Each structure stands twice: as structure tokens, then as C-alpha cells.
Amino acid sequence: xxxxxxxxxxxxxxxxxxFIVVIIVLALIEKNLKGFYLGIFLLFGINAIICLGVxxxxxxxxxxxxxxxxxMLFSAYVSSLFTLPIQYKAxxxxxxEWLEKAQLPFALALFLGAIAAVLASIxxxxxxxxxxxxxFILASIGINIVMANLAVNLRSFTHGPLGIRNMPFATNxxxxxxxxxxxxxxMWRFTHSKFxxxxxxxxxxxxxxxxxxxxVVRYKIYAFIVGSFIVGLAGPLWVxxxxxxxxxxxxxxxxxxxxxMLIIGGLGTISGAIMGAGIITLFTHLARxxxxxxxxxxxxxxxxxxxxxxxxxxxxxxVIMYKPEGIIGKNEIxxxxxxxxxxxxxxxxxxx
Amino acid sequence: xxxxxxxxxxxxxAYGSILGLLAVGYTMIYGIxxxxxxxxxxxxxxxxxxxxxxxxxxxxxxxxxxxxxxxASVISGLALERIAYRPxxxxxxxxxxxxxxxxxxxxxxxxxxxxxFTDERRAFPIPPFFxxxxxxxxxxxxxxxxxxxxxxxLIMLIITYFIKYSKFGIAMRAVSYDKxxxxxxxxxxxxxxxxxxxxxxMLAGISGLEYGLSFGIVNPGMGFNPGLTGFIAAVLGGIGNxxxxxxxxxxxxxxxxLFVAILPSIYSPLRPLFVWILLxxxxxxxxxxxxRPNVKFDGGWGE
Numbered sequence: 001x002x003x004x005x006x007x008x009x010x011x012x013x014x015x016x017x018x019f020i021v022v023i024i025v026l027a028l029i030e031k032n033l034k035g036f037y038l039g040i041f042l043l044f045g046i047n048a049i050i051c052l053g054v055x056x057x058x059x060x061x062x063x064x065x066x067x068x069x070x071x072m073l074f075s076a077y078v079s080s081l082f083t084l085p086i087q088y089k090a091x092x093x094x095x096x097e098w099l100e101k102a103q104l105p106f107a108l109a110l111f112l113g114a115i116a117a118v119l120a121s122i123x124x125x126x127x128x129x130x131x132x133x134x135x136f137i138l139a140s141i142g143i144n145i146v147m148a149n150l151a152v153n154l155r156s157f158t159h160g161p162l163g164i165r166n167m168p169f170a171t172n173x174x175x176x177x178x179x180x181x182x183x184x185x186x187m188w189r190f191t192h193s194k195f196x197x198x199x200x201x202x203x204x205x206x207x208x209x210x211x212x213x214x215x216v217v218r219y220k221i222y223a224f225i226v227g228s229f230i231v232g233l234a235g236p237l238w239v240x241x242x243x244x245x246x247x248x249x250x251x252x253x254x255x256x257x258x259x260x261m262l263i264i265g266g267l268g269t270i271s272g273a274i275m276g277a278g279i280i281t282l283f284t285h286l287a288r289x290x291x292x293x294x295x296x297x298x299x300x301x302x303x304x305x306x307x308x309x310x311x312x313x314x315x316x317x318x319v320i321m322y323k324p325e326g327i328i329g330k331n332e333i334x335x336x337x338x339x340x341x342x343x344x345x346x347x348x349x350x351x352x
Numbered sequence: 353x354x355x356x357x358x359x360x361x362x363x364x365x366a367y368g369s370i371l372g373l374l375a376v377g378y379t380m381i382y383g384i385x386x387x388x389x390x391x392x393x394x395x396x397x398x399x400x401x402x403x404x405x406x407x408x409x410x411x412x413x414x415x416x417x418x419x420x421x422x423x424a425s426v427i428s429g430l431a432l433e434r435i436a437y438r439p440x441x442x443x444x445x446x447x448x449x450x451x452x453x454x455x456x457x458x459x460x461x462x463x464x465x466x467x468x469f470t471d472e473r474r475a476f477p478i479p480p481f482f483x484x485x486x487x488x489x490x491x492x493x494x495x496x497x498x499x500x501x502x503x504x505x506l507i508m509l510i511i512t513y514f515i516k517y518s519k520f521g522i523a524m525r526a527v528s529y530d531k532x533x534x535x536x537x538x539x540x541x542x543x544x545x546x547x548x549x550x551x552x553x554m555l556a557g558i559s560g561l562e563y564g565l566s567f568g569i570v571n572p573g574m575g576f577n578p579g580l581t582g583f584i585a586a587v588l589g590g591i592g593n594x595x596x597x598x599x600x601x602x603x604x605x606x607x608x609x610l611f612v613a614i615l616p617s618i619y620s621p622l623r624p625l626f627v628w629i630l631l632x633x634x635x636x637x638x639x640x641x642x643x644r645p646n647v648k649f650d651g652g653w654g655e
Contacts, residue, residue, distance in 0.1 A: 064448055131635055134388050137451065138583065139635060142628040145580075149624050252576070256459050263452060305470065306463035313460035320449050321439060 014335070022181070030173040036285075038173075044281040045176035046237050051261050051273035052183050053230030059268035060196065061223035062203030067124045067140035068258070069250040070147030071228050072235035074120040077151065077158055079113030079236035080167050080245055088166045094156035106170035110236045117232020118225050120147075125224045129217065144255065151247035163246025171241040179233055187270050190226070199223045203268075253309065257284070260312045264319050266326025271333040276326070283315075284308050357613070359491050364609035365602075366497045366566040369504035372601025373559035374582030376511060376594055377552030383528035383592030384541075384548045386447060390454040391432055393579020394461035395553050399425040399560030400476065400570045401465060407477040414479040422557040429553025432457055433545065458579075465572035473571045476564035500562045507558065508598045511551070515594050520547055528592045577624065581608075584631045588641050596643030603642075604630065 033041060050068070058064050081095070082104040089100050104112070127139040151158045158164065190196040198219045202209040210216050239245050257280060265276020293303035319326065331337065374396060381389045403421035406412045412420070436457050440450050484495040515521040526534040527544045535541055563578065564570050581604060589600030604627065611626045612619075634641065 064451075127632070127635065131639070133447065134382075134451065135587070135635060135639065138388065138580075138587070139632065141580065142631060146625055146628050149622065153621050253459075256455065259452065259455070304467045306466040309459050309463040310467060313456040313463070316456040317436065317453060317460075320445065320453055321443065324443075324445065324449060 026173055026177055040281060040285050042171060042173065042176050042241055043285075044278055045173075045180050046171075046234050046241065047258070047261060047277040047281050048274045049176070049180050049183055049234040049237070050231055050258055051265070051277045052180075052187055052270065053227050053232075053234065054258060054262060055268065055270070055273045056187070056190075056199070056227035056230070057223050058262065059273075060191070060199050060203050061220060061227075063128055063220065063223070064137055065124055065128070065140040066137060066255050066259070067121075067143040068228070068231045069144040069252070069255040071117045071120045071124070071143075071231055072238070073144075073147050073151060073247070073250045074235075075113035075117035075232035076235035076239040076245060076250070078116035079109040080164065080239050081157065082109040082112060083168055083170065083240070084164065085166055085168075088164075092159050092164065106168070106175075106240065110175075110233060113236040114229050114232035117228045117235065120232075121224045121228035124228070125221055128220055128224065141252075144250075144252065148247045148251060158247065161247060163244060165244040167240055167243045167245065169240060169243050171237050176237055179237070183230055183233075184270060184274075191270075195219070195222060256309070257312065260316050262326075263316050264326060266328035266330070268330065269328055269332050272326050272328035275328055279327075280312070283312075287311065355490050357610075360609055360613040361606065362491065362493055362497060364606040366500045366562065367609055368602035368605030369500055370559045370562050370566070370578065370601075371582050371585050371605045372508065372598045373504060373555045373562070374578060375585035375589060375597035375601040376508070377555045378583050378586040379589065379592055379594060379597040380524070380528075380548045380552045382586065384524065384531075384545055385437065385441070385450075387437070387450045387454060388583060389432075389552070390451070390579075391458040391461055392552070392556055392582070393575030393577075394458050395425050395429050395432070395575075396556040396560040396563070396579060396582075397462070397465070397570075397572060397575030398428050399557030400564040400574065401469075401560075401572060403561055403564065404474060404476055404570050405469075414477060417477075418561055421561060422554055425557030425560065426550055426553045428461070429549045429556070430546065433549045438542075438545075462572055462575065469572060471571055471573050473569050476568050476570045478565055478568060482565060496565050500566060503558070504562070507555070508595075511555075512595050512598075514551075520544070524548060525592075581627050584627055584634075587631065588634050590641035590643040590645035592645050593641070593643050596641065596645075600642060 029038075029041060050072070054065075054068050057068075081089075081099060082102050083106060086101065086103060089095055093100075123143055124140060127136055131139055152161050191200065198209070198214045199222065201212065202214060202216055202219050202223075206216055209219075235250070238249075242249075261276035261280045262273060263276070264279055265274070266272030287308045290301075291304055291307045294301050323329075374392065377392055377395075378389065381387070381392070399421050402424040403414075403417050406417035406420050407414060410417075436453050437450065440453050445453070478496070482494075482496040482499065486493045486495065515524065523534070523539045524544050524547065526537065526539060527541050531541060559578075559582075560575075563574070582601070585601040585604040586597045588604060589596030589598070607630065608623060608626055612623055
């Protein structure tokens, strides 16, 4: 397709316009939203980042791993060890002296957490070469359990099952949505680059990919490095939003929630991941008051802890049965596709 | 020291039988459908928890309650197959889709029970008949451990006989080895799948009862760890190989108990790690397991 200079220029104007509008909207949101609603907004952003990171390994490379919970746990602990107040560390944890004195700005701790996540993902990469299918899924669940178990037992670093608190609340709208924005741009470029296309081909058919001259081992490693880096950014964001940490936060229920987002939104697309994150985040927050029991016309509805998970399981079942590709499906929502839909609606109006 | 080890070994027998029974269910269903029945641990939980409910709420005698509990777990296993797995397989869902459905089914069952009964740990009713202890040369042997072990061995012998010589057992092995060819030979694979679910869920229910008897605690979240450990035993025994799964269940159970018994007590919280490290070793060194697997081995993905 040939593009003339004018349309490229127009495109740039268009992107700039969207960018400015997004910034203004974010600024308004940061100023006006408070408490509960701000919480939903932030969690949506964080969940979207996690979903995007998981999409690279589970969607593009088609290596279905559930091990991201363990990786996030590791990155969250690493970053929080660098931002905790020094007195807290001295009184509750037994750390080596350099770590006890360490006090880094949030940005650096975030980056260190992501690097730690990449290192931790080696434990996932190694089984990924040897195992396929169910065996790999099982091994990746094992990584979650092993990480949580280590976190319980390495008391001098993690304060055991009691967890650590007093993390500074550093996460705000700008951090979350800045990283989300960069991630989306990165993912978009990634799917259109040589690396990304190789990873996607590998996910479609490994034998075909190796025949085409793609180094399967190398690109699997790339997929895991990139995916865990993004997931590793989300762990510290989460922890510095809640301000507390214990070994079970990223346990199986959390993993299930993220899988629900990916399946409902559609595995393997950027818009699907974001859509799924939005739907499930909103749903969990709306269902929480119902779950905790309420009064209606003098009728006490007892608390039903676990209702959210039950409903989520039913949602997953329905989506897999009736729309196996998720709500978005296999095609990305882009400016162009929106435009074409708009044009189609317009044409129909004219015909009527 | 020898006495101590012997004592631990006897304690481990009950745990090994629990895992062995679970592993047989996994290996049957995996062999035939090619899916990890992730909800198997929840069926195990239903077996134990519904026995507790029947005894405490309906005041039934223990053996009636146990029988009803096994029935309940069989019914829930069949319902799972009918409602969740069969429509998905019929629709031609990928292996991944079926796995996610089984994951969702597991979470669904566990949280359904948590929703109504909360996740408190409760004391499992143990009839006084089981509480007897024998002292044999310095070793304490509980009657319930002996009963659990003997029932398990009996059940396993029956199942092995069934798998090896009965018409359905032979058909089951055929479907497990190659479903398409088995269908050509005139085997009704839907019926075979049903039978596999019935037997698997029954064994899971019995194993749940044994868990309740030997640990004395039930709660809706109890199925998760034994379920995964049972699957690891199934992998160790060679997927689809029923006697292998039984033996591997005992190996894993005894290994886990001895791991805690031999190492100093600081390491005993690391107990879950042992199983997973064992799994990694198996998968890296000998992915087909200790015994010959009874599936066309393709690394797990099937089609």
C-alpha cells in the first residue's frame, strides 16, 4: 500500500491529538477521583499491564504458563525491600547491612523489581524447552507454589507468613498509566517487528517456525524475557498501591483472575487484554459489596465469600463454550478498524 | 533410629494410599481424555466434606454417611463430565480450552463450598472404633492406618484386575492408547469415558474419606495440595499406567514423610518443595515416568 506524505503527516497529528486528550483526561481523573473509584482506576491499569505481559508468553508465543504469579511475587519483594523505611527494616527483618541501609527512589526500585523478574523467569524458561502442553502448565503452577513457599520460609527477608507492611504509597495515576501507555506502544511495535513476528510464528507452529529459519530456543527466551519484564513492572506497582505484602497475594486465585481476564477479553491481542482487564476489574469491585452481605427490605443476606470466584468461573465457561476467541477475537481494535466500522454505520444510515 | 524410621514408614503408609488412590483417578482420566482433570482434587474434597456434612447435619451413622459421600463424589464427577467437559470436547475445543475449563471447574467447586460453609477447618467425625492403637515392639500402630492401608490395597487389586482382564478394562486401555482406532474397533468411547469418570471419582471420594480419617481435618480448600501431589504421582508412574500410578503414589507419599522425618526440623516447612523438586527431576530426566506410559507419548499436547 502506498501512502502519500500528507496522510503520514495527518497520522502524526492524529496520534498527537490522542496523546494530548489522554493526558488531559488523566489529569482530570487524578484531580477528581478519590478513594474507591481511584482504586478501581489504578487496579484496572495494573491488571492491564499484567495482562499485556502475560499475553506475550501465553498468547503470542503460545506457551501457556501460569508461573507469572511467582515471578510477580519475587519482583514485588525485591522492589519493596529497597523502598521500605529503614526503621521498619531494622526492627522486623534481618537483612545484610547494605540492604538494610538501602533506600532507593521508587523509579529505581521498580526497575530493579523488573530485572529481578527477568532473572526469576529463568526458572520458567528452563522447563519450557523440555516440556510441552500439560506438563509445562503443571511445572509453571509448581513455580508459583515454590516461590510462595520460599517466601514463607525465608523469614529474614520476607517476615514469613505475617508479611511486610508500611511500604510507601508511591503508585499513582501517572506511574500506572505512563507504564501502561509505554507498554501498549511497545507491544504494538513488537508485534510488527522482526522479533515479534518470529515469536508469533513460533506460537502458531513450532516446526514450521524452525523450518522457516527461526531459532526457536532463542525466540522462546526473548518472549519470556520481555513478558516477565512487563509483568515484573506490575508487581511493584501493585505492592506500592496496597502498601502491604504477604506470600499469598499472587497465589492461585490471583492467577485465575488474570487468566479469566485474558480468556474473556481474548488471548493474543492487545485490545483483548485491556478489555478483559477492564471487565473483570469492574466486575470484582461491583460484586464485592454483594459478596460481603447486605440488607434489603429488612432481609439480611448473609455474606457469601467466594461468590466472585464462582461467577468468574461461570463466565469463563460461557466464554469458552460460546465465543472461544474471547470478546475481541483475533483482530486487534485499531484506529483504522474503528474508522471502517464508523463508515459502515454511516452507509447504513444513508440506505435507510 | 531404626525404630523411629519404621514408625515414620508406618505413618507414611496411610498418606501413600491416599495419594495412590488419587493418582489412579488422574491417570485414568488423563489417559482417556488427554486432560489434567484439575477438579479431581475438588472431588476428593467433596468426598471428605460431604461425609462430614452428612454426619454433623443429618446425624447419619458414619458408614451410611461414608457411602453417601462416595456416591456424592461419583455424582459430582459425572456431572462435571456431562456439564463441562463433554460439550467442550464435542465443540472441538482445543486442549488448552479444556484445561482452562477444568481449572475453572476446580475453582468453581472449591469456592461454591467456601461460599456456603466458609473455609474454616473442621474436625472430621471419626467413629470410636477406628481410634484403637496397638503397640508392637515399641512401635505404635493405629488401627485406622491398618484399615486404610488394607482397604486401599484391596481396592487397588480389584481395579488392577478390572483394568487387566474385564471387557471394559481392556476397552479402556485401548481408548487410552489410541482413541480413533479404538472407535473403529467398535468401542463406545463415550461410555468408556463415563466409566473412567465413575471409577476415578469413586477412588477420589474414598481417598478423601481416608484423608479425613488419618488427618482428622476437613475444609473446602483441602483438595488443592493433595490433588496436585496426586497428579505428580500419576506423572511419576507413567501417564495411563494404572498399577504404575498406585506404586508411584506410595513412593511419593513415603518420600514426602521421610523427607520431613530424616532432615532436621528446620526444613520441615519446606515439605511442599520436596514434591515439586521431585517433579522437576522426573520431568527433566525421564518425562515418561518410572513405568511404561500407556499413551502414545507426544510430550503432552496430543493433537
